[in-house]
Amino acid sequence: MQMQATPGMNRNPKNLPYNSDGKREWSEGLCDCCGSCGVCCVATFFPCITYAKNKSRREYLGAHNKPHPSGGDCCGCDCFLYACLTSFTCLGWCLSISERTATRSRYSIKGNWCSSCMAVWCCLPCAMTQESREIELEERSLQRY
Template identity: 50%
Template sequence: MAYKAQPQMVIVQGGGGNRNAKNLPVTAGGRDWSHGLCDCCSAPGTCIVACCFPCITYGKNKNRFKHLSAKGVPHPDGGGCCTGDCCIHFIVASCGIACLLQCMSRGETRTRYNIKGSGCGDCCTACFCTPCDLVQESREIELEEQSMGYLKH
């Protein structure tokens, strides 16, 4: 009997790393988030920033996500700090509608990682659980970055 090699993941430029790093089961509608919504306290640094300065966490998530999507590798400085996306979030938040930006971002993240959910659920989560939403997205992006051998920034 011949030895059959196990399939290996190949990382293609622009393709990113393992988008299901915890190898969660995928059904017809997708898979669950890698971390629960209320599991934000297990990433205390990100959680504190998301609670006190959600615009910074939003900006970092957005930049990390865009960089992974476009270049297939993690953002070189962890997404930056006060970026254009951060400033837009801050301005929109001062009008009380930042959850709309976060709703769209959450939908993009769900699509990239084939996660179950809906636009209505994204909006409710973004509006009523803002810090938890931001941390959950950050941790999903982080798992893909870690699958490429990069550590958390």
């Protein structure tokens, strides 16, 4: 079952095929992070910032059907929470898995909690960059209208 989009909204800008469950692949591969070197560098050294930006951009798209006016909130509560969880308990990855799952759900991308966990554990910056690029594709498609 393919998701129906409203005018001006395209959650699959590359028109990737959906499987019989209505799911598709990521628009960019996990190791394609070189296409967004800036995002990947920030995700490597300051994952709390990338987490917060991705989350706020995705939530803003869901609520307003347009890109976040400032490109995402990077220094708010979500960033602080991620930084604290990572610094004091080493559990920031739990938030990353949750955010990746929410992104997969928004874009009808194949996978489950286990695949999200593996992506985050194998290469957190790559996973965060992949999520950012997926969100960016929708943002770009909305700016054309």
